[in-house]
Structure formats: C-alpha cells, structure tokens
Amino acid sequence: MQPVLYFEAAAATDPGWRFNENQDAVLLGAQLLLGATTRSLPACEALLVAVADGLAHAPCASRASCMVLEELVKVAGDRITGNAARVIQRRMTSAVAGTRCEGMASTLAAVQFTQDEVRVLSVGDTRVYLWRDQNLRQLTVDHTIANRMVREGDLTAEQAAVAGSLYEDLDSALVASGIEDVFDVFFTALAPRAGDLWLCVSDGVHGALTDSGIAEMLATKDAAPENIVALLVEIAKANTRLDDNLSAVAVRVMPSANATFR
Numbered sequence: 001m002q003p004v005l006y007f008e009a010a011a012a013t014d015p016g017w018r019f020n021e022n023q024d025a026v027l028l029g030a031q032l033l034l035g036a037t038t039r040s041l042p043a044c045e046a047l048l049v050a051v052a053d054g055l056a057h058a059p060c061a062s063r064a065s066c067m068v069l070e071e072l073v074k075v076a077g078d079r080i081t082g083n084a085a086r087v088i089q090r091r092m093t094s095a096v097a098g099t100r101c102e103g104m105a106s107t108l109a110a111v112q113f114t115q116d117e118v119r120v121l122s123v124g125d126t127r128v129y130l131w132r133d134q135n136l137r138q139l140t141v142d143h144t145i146a147n148r149m150v151r152e153g154d155l156t157a158e159q160a161a162v163a164g165s166l167y168e169d170l171d172s173a174l175v176a177s178g179i180e181d182v183f184d185v186f187f188t189a190l191a192p193r194a195g196d197l198w199l200c201v202s203d204g205v206h207g208a209l210t211d212s213g214i215a216e217m218l219a220t221k222d223a224a225p226e227n228i229v230a231l232l233v234e235i236a237k238a239n240t241r242l243d244d245n246l247s248a249v250a251v252r253v254m255p256s257a258n259a260t261f262r
Helices: 061-076 084-096 145-151 157-161 203-220 225-238
Strands: 006-014 024-028 031-033 037-044 047-053 108-113 118-123 127-132 135-138 186-190 197-201 246-254
Touching: 006 024, 006 047, 006 225, 024 037, 024 061, 024 246, 031 037, 031 061, 037 225, 047 061, 047 197, 047 246, 061 084, 061 108, 084 108, 084 118, 108 127, 108 197, 108 246, 118 127, 127 203, 135 203, 197 203, 197 225, 203 225, 203 246, 225 246
Parallel strands: none
Antiparallel strands: 006 037, 006 246, 024 031, 024 047, 047 108, 108 118, 118 186, 127 135, 127 197, 197 246
16 A cells, blocks of 8 residues: 655735735635635645745736735635636636736745645746755746746857846736737656655745755755745845745655654
8 A cells, every 4th residue: 555645734924024015825725814814734635735826017916916825725626727727817817807917926836745745736936846855946948038038049058047037927827818828837746755745936035045045954954834934935035125925835755744854
C-alpha cells in the first residue's frame, strides 16, 4: 500500500507598508484570505492553494483577484488542468460585461496537492517555487514582455536581465474582456515527495526578496509553514524601495500528520 502523504499549509497576505487596500487574494483550502490576514491549516491528505494579484492599472482590482479564486474553486475539481484558466477568464468576462468592472484583471498561481501529483497552474507573474534538497527552483514562468521577447528571439536572456522596468510589464493576465481571450498559461505536474516545501508568492514578495534571498531564508530558518509565510511578508514589507501588496503560501509535504522538519 502506498504511504499516505500529508500537506501542512499556512498563508499570509498584507497590503504592504504603503497601501490601505490589499488587491491580492489568497486561497488556503476552502478559506479565502483578504486584507491583512495570516492563517494555517492542520495536515490534510489533499489541498488546493492559490494567490491572485489584482492589477492596479485596471478597474476593480480587488474584485478581480477574489473572483479569480472563487471561480478557481468551482472549476478545479479533483484534477485541475491548464484549461481551467481559460474557463475562469470566460466566466469573469461574462460576469462583468457592460459594467464598470469590465476589463478588470488579475494574475493567478494555483497549486493542487493530491497523493500522486502536485499540479501547478499560473498566468502572469505570481510565482510557484519548490524547495527540495536544499535547492530553490522556480517552477512557473513569468509572463512578461521580456520573457516573451526572449522566447521569440528578439532579446537574449542577458539583454532581458538589464532591459529595464518597461520590459517587466505583464504580457499575459486573466482579463475580464472578450477581446483579451488570448493569453499564455503555464501548467505542469510533479510527483510529491516527503520533505518538499512549496511556495506560492505574489510579485510583491519575490520582487522584494529575490530568489537568492528566499533560498537563504529557507536554509536558515524554522521550516514550519506559518513561520515561513510570516517571515516572507515581514521581510518584504520592510523593503520600502518597493510598494506592493504582499502574499505568500507555504505547503510542507510530510510523511505523517505529526512529522516535523527543522
């Protein structure tokens, strides 16, 4: 009989040091987290988590991120697929057509944990990371102008790294508009492994900490998910060079419901 794996999770979201409104939304199991909130979940055998970042330059950013996660719960089922993003975009478009919220937009990064697979879905620049064997790996692809230009051969990776902030703008997002139905979707599936730590973070967090900063923190700090998300948000909030909303989810894969990793 295959050993049962357990998933212990926590999430934190915060408006950040500058803003009163939080346009991010976080899904932790069946819980939708808004505002300034930190929550944890006891170990479970299956789990869905996600972060959505409403785009401030579009209308109704907070509503957009909430709707994306509400629709995600409806379409995910037992096995989420890459097509879920397109279903969510169509439902968003239908829900707000002809209203002031038409054109609202959000990113999405979702991770679904089952006993045999971890499924990852993303649109935009909200990221999913895997910390395994003391190594941090970004699994998702940032859907930015720079990355598209690299993919199409118009820029090298080296040129993109120094191309400037304009090229960091999003090339794809979930936009509630009938003319914005062409966008990139990232999807992959991996086998879960006991000891893995999964992170799902908004650009406010990964922009403030950088990959090397996140890896250094994970290598030296308490591995409990609730401590990880609290520290990620705390460090990002202290970086006053950036002014963005902050969201993080951490999920630890465990061989038993009461296992500990330190």
